[in-house]
Amino acid sequence: MKKIILTVAAVFALSFANAQDLKSKKGENYLPVAGEWAISFQAKPFIDFAGGVLGGHATSPASDSPVAGTFVGKKFTSDKTAYRVIANFGFGSNNYGSAQSNEPSQLSMVSTYDTHKVSSFDLSVGLGKEWRRGTTRLQGYYGADAMIGVSSSKWTVSDTNSPGQMTYTDGMGIKLGLNGFLGAEYFIFPKIAIGAQYNYGLNIKSQGASKTTMTGSPDETGVSRTSFNLGNVSSATMNITLHF
Secondary structure, three states: OHHHHHHHHHHHHHHHOOOOOOEOOOOOEOOOOOOOEEEEEEOHHHHHHHHHHHHOOOOOHHHHOOOOEEEEEEEEOOOOEEEEEEEEEEEEEEEEOOOOOOOOHHHHHHOOOOEEEEEEEEEEEEEEEEEEEOOOOEEEEEEEEEEEEEEEEEEEEEOOOOOOEEEEEOOOEEEEEEEEEEEEEEEEEOOEEEEEEEEEEEEEEEEOOOEEEEOOEEEEEOOOEEEEEEEEEEEEEEEEEEEO
16 A cells, blocks of 8 residues: 555656646647546556556556446536546356355355355446536546446356255346545646545445245245445545546
């Protein structure tokens, strides 16, 4: 963590001398203007990579999250306002040779099975609007996003010595949310900014009934459930935003 903080501080220090200059020596604008597009994504993998380079143990920027991530696209309708499109897609499939601590309780009776597999899927999309403040390369912004998402997961345990299998499928989850956000970013180069954002909002999730199947036994169906959350959606995250 200390190396990450020092890396970020060094980047800011290199740019501080020209903090009030809104154009580069080549005449390029630092700040966004009406009609521009922008894309924003999490900066953590790249900060980790930079910290690794300085510390002599760099890792690949992509190794932090190879199959999932959050993407934010923006279209600036003026120098200070933009529409936003948010997408978050993730999936996974893992095989284990023993029971896992986070397995559903329905599978506890077959913890001696020697093959455990879990697969999951999550998709969230949203639309929002952003307003910006500030006249220097340090910009504040705020706004709101409306979100909808779907998710599912499946656990399968098998015994290769004595043919048999048990499967637990969580019901399809549907999420609705209205989230406010507040953030700030600093334009370290023309049209390239690094910043942080904090989210807070209202989220409702409906989870369909689960289903448990086992070789030689009748299927068991769980109950559907609904959850409600008002408050912190995610802690502050660092982002990189590119404008073009």
